[in-house]
Amino acid sequence: MDRVFMIGELAKHTGCKVQTIRYYEDIGVMPVAERAANNRRIYSKAHVERLSFIRHSRELGFALDDIRGLLALADRPDRSCDEVDTIARNHLEEVESKIESLKVLSDELKRMINHCAGGSVSECRIIKVLADHKLCGVHGKTSSSGDREE
Numbered sequence: 001m002d003r004v005f006m007i008g009e010l011a012k013h014t015g016c017k018v019q020t021i022r023y024y025e026d027i028g029v030m031p032v033a034e035r036a037a038n039n040r041r042i043y044s045k046a047h048v049e050r051l052s053f054i055r056h057s058r059e060l061g062f063a064l065d066d067i068r069g070l071l072a073l074a075d076r077p078d079r080s081c082d083e084v085d086t087i088a089r090n091h092l093e094e095v096e097s098k099i100e101s102l103k104v105l106s107d108e109l110k111r112m113i114n115h116c117a118g119g120s121v122s123e124c125r126i127i128k129v130l131a132d133h134k135l136c137g138v139h140g141k142t143s144s145s146g147d148r149e150e
Contacts, residue, residue: 006043014055016055030047033047063091112125
């Protein structure tokens with residue numbers, strides 16, 4: 001028989017919080033645990049492996065819907081990995097887009113800081129730029145939050 005884990009042990013073993021494990025069960029990403037005679041949740045090695053997969057995917061920034069899709073594909077190992085590749089490529093595009101936005105943000109913050117004369121707040125270039133978007137070097141470009149700057 002497989003080793004049995006209680007939810008606290010599963011949490012420690014995977015570095016995942018107990019509340020998160022319950023949440024993953026509630027939304028169907030993790031299979032609902034069996035119950036012991038005392039009604040406590042019990043987990044197997046398969047649960048550890050699945051939760052580790054979820055946790056690592058989350059660390060890499062995959063959305064829960066993508067993880068759900070990846071798990072469904074992983075549960076059918078005979079299928080082509082084309083769909084897995086598509087999910088990963090789409091995620092990579094999102095990550096690269098965020099990186100580009102963060103580079104623009106970084107450049108603008110550097111520009112603002114470099115133009116600050118270090119005098120009083122009333123003359124602070126950073127405060128002026130934050131108060132007036134027209135002074136911003138990224139005026140009219142997409143912000144790091146994905147919103148369109150006006």
